[in-house]
Amino acid sequence: MRLTKAQASKFLLRKHGLVGRHVFSGKSGILSFIEQAGCIQYDPIDICGRNADLVLQSRIEGYKKTDLYELLYSERKFIDYWDKNMSVISVSDWPYFQRTRTDHEQDTYYQKSILGVYDRVREALHEKGPCCSKDIGLHEKVRWPWGETRTSRAALESLYFRGELIVHHKKGTVKYYDFAYKWLPGHILSASDPNKTEKEYFMWHVKRRIGSAGMLWNGPSDAFLYIRGLDSKARASAFESLRAAGDIVNIEIEGISKEFFMLSSDIPLLERTLSETYEPRLELIAPLDNLIWDRKLIEAVFGFEYRWEIYSPPAKRKYGYYVIPMLYGERFIGRAEPVCERGSRTLRVKNVWLEQGQKLPEKEWRDCIERFSKFNECNNIIREDCR
Structure with missing residues (x-):
């Protein structure tokens, strides 16, 4: 099947409900959406909403942050676990991550210094119920993957x-x-890993990521981050096996030499x-959004280069600390830097950078900012981008 770039981008945006x-x-x-996507990535930084909430606000009509919280910690439809790094996944997917748990x-390298305290932690949980680390009382420092x-x-x-x-739940982060x-159903906890071999596991996870992004090469x-053990040879084998099956x-996308793949079930x-x-919509897109997991692919298809500069030294940033893409209709038209000032419940739009040749559709931008302000529970909007 052969598509133009415009057709490929249109499909990707329709797949994502954008x-x-x-x-x-x-x-x-x-x-x-999460059933379709498999997972959405969690990141604790909250400048104008955390990443998982930002993913959902751009797609879910009338989305509120409490919706995801309730589905995670009251209704237990979802669970926090490692998929593409720390993610939100469906509870029903728990059996598929048995290999990760095993x-x-x-892996005892980092566990050597804490093996002796597991029973004390269990005792505290039995006695007190849900606990955070401060509730346990073991304050000695140990080496851990992300520092002491x-x-x-x-x-x-x-x-x-x-x-x-x-x-069990979170208070802030x-x-x-x-x-x-x-808290998890017995039949979920006792279910065996549906993937009996490593090859089956790689095929399942690669297919999951293709479906999540919409199209990959x-x-x-x-x-493909955090598919444990997946090297280039195993990835190529998974692609070939999925195609054969x-x-x-x-x-093929016109003007791009690389071959793309999509789910057969997405052909209709x-x-x-x-x-x-489609009528155009203007949305602000999360920095770790499923759509832009492969930024080189997005650049090839949409002609939009995006780099999340949050970990870049200030002097090396081209735009800013927390700058997110702007999507209008079937094109990325620029970047925006919205900041929520919690004390005054104000959404401040510090800057907007438009792509060359793009104009800001004022009405749609105003509507987008008003929705975004409501999503962040802000009562005031200050638009410095108007200066």
């Missing part, structure tokens, strides 16, 4: 990675843990998309 009328709405829309249990940390935090995270604990058996990509189809959606026209 063009035309909203196709996802309310909690049922969140459930549908790997953590067998208190023993209680390392022990809780280790038991969490191994699947004995889950994140502080995680409170409890035993998985108290077989090459090094952030879209009829699960994915190859796509592609065909409908190419025959339809």
Whole structure:
């Protein structure tokens, strides 16, 4: 199948519910989108909403931050766990991550200094219920993958990675843990790994990531982060096996030499998309959005180069600390720097940078900012981009 860049971009945006009328709405829309995406990436930094919430606000009509929180910690439809780094996944996907849990249990390099305190952590959880690291009381420092940390935090995270604990709830970014058996259905906890071999696991996970992004190519990509053990040879084998099984189809995009792949099950959606026209919508896109997991692919298809500069030294930033893409209709038209000032409940739009040749559609931008302000529970909007 051969597509133009415009057709490929149109399909990707329709797949993600980012063009035309909203196709996802309310909690049922969140459930549908995450079922389609497999996971959405979590990041704790909150300048104008955390990444998972930013992903959803651009797609889910009427989205509120409390919706995802309730689905995670009240209704238990989702769970925090490692997929593409720390992510939100469906509880029903728990059995597929048995290999991840086993790997953590067998990786004792960082666990040597905390093995002796696991029972004390368990006792505290039995006695107190859900606990954060400060509740446990083990304040000695130990070496941990992301630097020195208190023993209680390392022990809780280790038991969490191994699947004995889950994140029961959060207060801000502080995680409170409890035993998985108290909160996850027994049939989920006792289910065996559906992937019997490593090859099956790689095929399942590569297919999951293709479906999540909408379209990928077989090459090094952030879209394949944290598929444990997946090297270039295993990735190529997974692509070939999925194609042979009829699960994915190859796509040629005019003007791009690399071969793309999409889910075979998305072909009807592609065909409908190419025959339809959509009213343009203006949305602010999360920095770790599923759509832009592979930024080189996005640059090739959309002609839009995006780099999240949050970890760049200030002197090396081209735009700013937390700058996010602006999507209008079927094109990325620029970048914006919105900042929420919590004390005054003000959304401040510090700057807008438009792509060459693009004009800011004032009405749609105003509507977008008003929705974004409501999403962030702000009462005031200051637009410095108007200066």
